[in-house]
Amino acid sequence: MVEVLAYDLPDSGLIDPLAEGPDWFFWVPDQVYLVLGQSNRALRSLITELVIADKVPVLKRPSGGESVILSPKTLVIAVRLISEKLENPRVYFKQVNGAIIQGLQNMGIKEVGYRGISDITIGNKKILGSSIYRKKSMVFYHAVLNISEDISLIGKYLQHPPKEPDYRKGRDHSDFVTSIHEAGYSIDVDELVAELGARIGGSVNR
Numbered sequence: 001m002v003e004v005l006a007y008d009l010p011d012s013g014l015i016d017p018l019a020e021g022p023d024w025f026f027w028v029p030d031q032v033y034l035v036l037g038q039s040n041r042a043l044r045s046l047i048t049e050l051v052i053a054d055k056v057p058v059l060k061r062p063s064g065g066e067s068v069i070l071s072p073k074t075l076v077i078a079v080r081l082i083s084e085k086l087e088n089p090r091v092y093f094k095q096v097n098g099a100i101i102q103g104l105q106n107m108g109i110k111e112v113g114y115r116g117i118s119d120i121t122i123g124n125k126k127i128l129g130s131s132i133y134r135k136k137s138m139v140f141y142h143a144v145l146n147i148s149e150d151i152s153l154i155g156k157y158l159q160h161p162p163k164e165p166d167y168r169k170g171r172d173h174s175d176f177v178t179s180i181h182e183a184g185y186s187i188d189v190d191e192l193v194a195e196l197g198a199r200i201g202g203s204v205n206r
Contacts, residue, residue: 024200026193027076034157036060036067037131047157056157063142065118065131066161073149073179075189077130079141079200086139089132093118096141097130099203103196109185116165120145124167125178147189148181 034056036045042058045067051058070076079096097120104112104120115121120128130143154173168176180187 023080024197025078026197027078028189029070029072029074029076031072032056032153033070034058034067035070037065038062039064040067044162045159047159051157054157061131061133061142063131063133063140065129066163067158068129068144069149069154069157070144071149071153073147075145075147075192077128077141077143077145077196077200081139081141082137083139084137086134086137089134090117092132092139092141093130095203096143096200097128099199100128100143100145100196103192103199104180106195106199107185107187107192109180109183109187115167118143119165121167122178122180122183125183126176127178127180127183146177146179147187147192148179151177151179151182 034046034051036042036058038061040060042048042051046058077100081092094114097114097118101112101114101120109122111123113121113123115124115126118130118132119126120130128143128145130141133140133142151174154177158173160172164170
């Protein structure tokens with residue numbers, strides 16, 4: 001049986017939901033983690049025998065979307081916004097993802113696009129998935145950007161999701177997901193973080 005732990009980043013102190021004004025945080029995971037979406041179940045979303053055999057920690061976040069893999073070759077992006085009137089989630093996805101796309105383009109990455117509800121792609125392959133958690137006047141956006149993780153790791157631990165965006169068209173993980181490195185770009189993560197911070201900060205502080 002897979003032990004599922006709570007993914008409590010919004011209340012961890014890394015980003016204080018009660019502090020005034022917006023904030024953002026970047027995190028490179030220290031190991032491989034699997035994170036279930038709010039409605040996901042381990043038996044349906046994970047290849048549990050390999051997860052158990054490899055002792056991979058499994059977390060469950062309070063936001064929607066499908067299961068994802070975090071690893072030291074990915075970048076986790078978290079943004080907290082305060083909004084007196086909560087808008088449709090697409091408004092916040094467009095705001096933050098637009099800033100991320102601009103930052104990636106400024107780093108020289110081409111063919112970056114916005115697909116589905118909240119994905120960022122290079123060409124027709126996904127490099128970033130995101131989800132939103134809302135509580136009172138706080139909107140918490142979090143995403144994972146694939147810098148250089150081998151796509152085979154996704155197929156090793158994750159089943160094909162029960163729900164998928166239209167543009168996926170039934171493709172398996174290896175045909176649907178890519179990384180910045182696999183797309184032919186070599187980037188410095190610290191420089192990327194500085195660039196994305198500048199773009200996100202300019203977006204959420206308007």
